[in-house]
Amino acid sequence: MRMMLAVVASVVLIGPCDPTGLKPPKDLAGMWGGENAALIADDSSAHIHIGCTYGDVHHRIIPDRDGRFDVPGEQNITAHPVDRGILHPARFVGRVIGTSLTLTVTLTDTTVTLGPVQVFFGKEPQMGPCPICRKPR
Numbered sequence: 672m673r674m675m676l677a678v679v680a681s682v683v684l685i686g687p688c689d690p691t692g693l694k695p696p697k698d699l700a701g702m703w704g705g706e707n708a709a710l711i712a713d714d715s716s717a718h719i720h721i722g723c724t725y726g727d728v729h730h731r732i733i734p735d736r737d738g739r740f741d742v743p744g745e746q747n748i749t750a751h752p753v754d755r756g757i758l759h760p761a762r763f764v765g766r767v768i769g770t771s772l773t774l775t776v777t778l779t780d781t782t783v784t785l786g787p788v789q790v791f792f793g794k795e796p797q798m799g800p801c802p803i804c805r806k807p808r
Contacts, residue, residue: 697734699733699772701793703791703793704790704791707798707801709790709796710772711803714731715730715731719774719776720803721774721788724776725747726746727744728763732763738768739764740764740767742763746785751802761776772791774790775788
């Protein structure tokens with residue numbers, strides 16, 4: 672009985688085990704990959720790919736204590752096969768749960784919404800025919 676109480680107490684104090692061994696940072700820094708989606712973040716910005724589009728957030732993304740964020744940025748929806756360089760103002764809305772992030776991008780000057788997509792911390796993105804134009808530092 673004492674042994675069981677000790678194990679329960681240690682799990683409560685230390686927290687549950689993460690089978691992947693990955694602990695996503697509080698500010699999303701690192702590579703997040705999924706099917707035709709990627710988020711590459713550092714301590715000062717983030718670069719997002721959804722399909723053949725890409726966008727940028729020009730500051731650090733810090734989720735709230737529920738793992739949610741809603742930040743401004745810009746998205747290029749005409750990036751492939753010929754990048755016309757048209758950047759639209761956009762909102763990047765997401766939620767992190769463990770090593771999973773669900774993300775939706777909404778252009779604020781049109782009715783275009785991309786996603787939601789799901790990406791995973793530490794996973795290499797599978798982009799299909801569309802290349803990633805930036806690699807993590």
